[in-house]
Amino acid sequence: MLRIPCPWCGPRDETEFCYGGQAHVPYPADPSTVDDADWAGYLFFRDNPKGWFAERWMHRAGCQRWFNVVRHTVTYEISASYPPGTSRPDVA
C-alpha cells in the first residue's frame, strides 16, 4: 500500500485516496475546434511510461481535494506532490 503525501493533510495510506489517472491533461479550451483524432486522444489515450509519471489523486477519506503526484511506475517511489493548477516540479 502506497503512502501518499497529501499536500494539505500530510502522508496517508493509499486506501484514503482515489486515483485520477494522468495529470496535466486539461479539458480543451474549445472542444469544438479539436479534430476527431485529438478529441479521441483527450478522451481515451494516456501515457503509460516505465518511469516517472505525473498522476492525479484525490484525498477522498480526508480533505476531498485533488492534487498531483510524481510517482515512479516501477519502484513506486513518490518524488513530488503538488496542488492542481501548478506545474510539474522539476524533480527526479
Next chain:
Amino acid sequence: MRITVDGVQLAARPGDTLASALLRAGRRVLSQGIYTGRPRGLVSAGVEESNVFVQVLSGSGEPMVRATEIEAYDGLRVRTLAGKGLLPDEPDEARYDKTFAHTDVLVVGGGPAGLMAALAAGESGARVLLIDDQPRLGGRLLASRAVVDGLAVHDWVSSMRDRLQALPEVTVTSRTAVVGYYDHNYLVAVERRTDHLGSAAPATMARHRLWNIRAGQVVLATGAHERSIAFADNDRPGIMLAHSATAYAWRYGCRPGRRAVVFGAHDGALAAAVELADAGVEVAAVLDVRDVVGADFAAALARRGISVQTGATVSGTLADDDGVLRAVLTSAGETVAADLLAVSGGWNPAVELFSQSGGRTFWSEAAAGFVPDTAAQPTHCAGVLTGAVSLARVLSEGAGAGAEAARAAGLDVTEPATPSVEGELREEAAPAAYFCVDSAAEETVFVDLQRDATLHDIRRAVGAGLTSVEHIKRYTTIGTAADQGRGSGVLAVGVLAQLSGRSMAEIGTTTYRPPYTPISFALLAGRDRGRLADPERVTAIHDWHVEHGAVFEDVGQWKRPWFFPRPAESMDEAVRRECAAARTGVAMMDASTLGTIELQGADVGLLLDRLYTNVFSSLKIGSVRYGVMCGPDGMVIDDGTTARLAEDRWLMSTTTGNAAKILEWLEEWLQTEWPDLDVRCTSVTDQWSTVVLVGPRSRDTLEELAPELDCSVEGFPFMTVRQAAVAGIPARIMRVSFSGELAYEITVASWYALAVWQAVFAAGQPHGITPYGTETMHVLRAEKGYPIVGQDTDGTVTPQDLGMGWIVSKKKPDFVGKRSFARADTSRSDRRQLVGVVPVDGRSRVAEGAQLVSHGAVLTQPPVAMHGHVTSSYHSVALGTPFALALLDAGASRHGEVLDAVDDGHATAVQVVSPVPYDPDGVRRDG
C-alpha cells in the same frame, strides 16, 4: 498436559509443539502422500514442515495447521490430515482485531541478528518494533549450545530481552508472523494471541490480531530454512532435516531417533551430527557429498568415534511394515540400519519477504543459496538471511544493520559491541550446491512432498520442452502447496539445473508472493462481519415502514421499502394494488434516499450549464428543471432535477446511490478545471427527507395539509417549488413527477420526516392513500419511459440513445459531452437505442437481461446475432400487459418489429413499441 490426537490421549510438556509431543510419544506415521498414499512423518521442526498438517478441533478450530507450529496446551484436540482440512460448519465465534503500528525501525526476526539489530537501533532512541514468530525469542539459538558473552545462549537471550524491554521506544512482539511486505515499507503481520492458552484464554482477548505496520526502515533478519536433498525413497517417516532433528533433541528434549545416518553437503550437516551424537543418538554413519569437509568438524566427529564418508550419497532407503525408515542404502553399497536419516543439503536464506518487497536475489556460490541482492525499499538484511554462517558474523551483521537503519531514520547511533562467541566450530570447507541423487527409481525421488511431485515429474516437464522454472512449477505443481515452495522451490531449481546443465543463477527462483504463511479470512475481516461488514443506511421514516410490513430492497447502502404487502398478498399483487392507487387515487413514497446536493455561489448556473446537456443559468428562482449529465465521452452518467431556491442557492437531486459520485464529479471539475468559479457544494442527502405524494387525488390531500398553499394548476404549476407549512411543519414542496401523474415532493428537515409522513398518511385516508415502494416506482416510471441511470443505461448510452435528444442544447457553445456527440461512433443512427417491448402473447413477462434476437432464430446454432437486451421488465396494470424497456440496435426505427427475447434458452416473442406507452402526451401530470 494432556492432548488428544485422533481420539488418543498423549502427554505433552510445557514448551512442546504438537510435533515434539508426537515425536516423543513415538508417533512416526502422521500423514500420507496426497496422491501416492505413501506414509509420511515429520520432516521439520518449524515453518518448513510440508508433511504433517492437522485439523485443530479444540478452541475455535482451524482446518489445516502445521503440527510444528501448534503450541501444545492442556486439552488440545487435533485430527491428523491426509490431504486437505475441512472448514468447520459452525460460525467462528472468536474475536479478531486489527492494530496499526508506525515505527522508525521494524526488525523482522528475533534470532541473534534480529536481537542485535533491535538493540542497536533501540539504543539510538529510535522507535523500534521487533517481531518474532516464535513463542520465545532466540531463533536458532534456542537449539544451540554456544556461549555468548560468557553466557549460555538462553541466559544471553534473556539478558537481551531485558535490555530491549528497558528501552521505552522498543516494542517486542512474539508469536507474530510477518506475512506480507508491500509497497512503501508497509508490512502485515499476524499475531496469535490465545491459541496456545486453550481454555485459559481470556474471553476478552482477540484470538488473532492483524498488524498493519508502516515502517521507516526495515531490518530483515529472517534466517534460513534448511534445504533437503532428493534421493530414492526420501519420503519415509524418519527422514528429517538435520537441524530439525537437533532442534527436537536440544530445544524440545525429545530424541528424534535412536540410530541415525546423517547425509549432507555442507559443514552444517556435520555440526548436526555432532549435536545428535551429544544428544545420545547413535550416529551410525555420516555421508557427505563433498570430497573436502571442514577439518574442525571431522575432528569433532572423530573425537566421538564417528568418521565422515566423503564423496558419499544415499542411494535409497528401506522401510519396515509400517513404512517407517529402517535402513539407509549408501552409494558405497552398504545397508546401514537406522531409524533416523538426518539430511541437510544446505541453507535457503528466507528471502520470501525480501522478494515480496521487490528486492532481487542472486545465487551465491559461497553460500550455496539465493541471497538478497539489491533492496527495492529502505530494507536492511542481516544474519543468516545474507548467507552468513558463523554466529559471530551473524551477531555483528545484526548490530550493523540495526545501526544503519537507525542512522537512515535520522538518529545518532553508537553501534553496540559485538558479543563474543565461544564453543562454535568454524565452517571452513565450501558447501556443495547439491540437490538430487540420481536414481532409476525416479518416481520415488520426491522434490515436493506435499504435492507428491518427483524427479520424474520434472524430467517429464523438461522433456515436454519447458525451460522456465515458472512453467515447470505450473506443470508439476511443485511449490504450489500450502508451504508455497519453502521446502521444494530451490530444490526444484537445483534439480532442473542438474537435468538441464544450466546454472542456478541462470534459472533463478519463482516469484514469492504474500502471504508468507496462510492468513485467515476471519482475521482479514476482523470485526467487519455480518451487519458491520457494510454500513446500512435507513431513512428517518424507516421504523414506520418496518411496522407496516414493508419488504426492503438494498439500493447502494440504503434499505428502501420494495413493496408493502398486505397479509397473504404476493409481490405482484401488492405492486398491482400500489400502482393502481398511484394512477387512480393517491399514493405516497419515502424518497429520502434521493441524493441531494446543495450548491451555493454566484456561478452555480454557469457550472450547471457546463455539466448538464441543457441550459440552467436561465432558470427562474422558484423553478425546477430536469437535466441529464454526461461524461466527456457523451455517455449519460446521471440525471435528476435541480431547483433554484434563491439567486445563488440551488438544490440538485441525483440518482439514489449516485450522490457521492456526483458530488465528487462536481468537485473534480471545480477543483481541477474551473477553480475560478464561485461555487460551493455539499451533500445534504441526510439533512432533508422527502415524501412523494402521487396520483390524481394528491392535490386534495396536499390542500388539506397545507391550507395556506395555493395548490391550483395556475398557482402551483408543474416544475416549480414552493415553501409552505405542511401539517404545521416548514416544508419545501416541488411539483415534479417521476410517474407521469400529478405529484408533489414534500421535503422537510429530517427530524420532522416521520411526523410529516404520518400527517400525509392520515390526510390521505379519505382517498385511500397507499404507501408504495421502489418496485411500484419503477413500474410507474417505466410506463412513462423514464430511464434509470445504471439500470437502463450502462455507460455506453447517450441522451440521444434514450430518445432524449430534446434535452441536449443546440445553443450552448459547449458542455461536457457535447463534442463527443459529433464523433463518428456516437452519431451513428444504428446505435443501441431505448425502446419498449411487449410480449406478443400479452401475458409473458420477459427477464431483465434477456437478449433480443431475430424472431425464430435457431438458438442451437451459434453464433446467434444479438440485437439488444432487456434492461427493465414489469407487469403493467395501466397497459394491461407485461412491459419492458430494452436497448436495441437502431431501435428508434424498429417500432412494430417482432423479435425474440431469450433468457436461459427460452425465447419469448416480443413486439418493439415506443418506450413511452402510457400517456405519451403527458396530459395526466396536472391531475
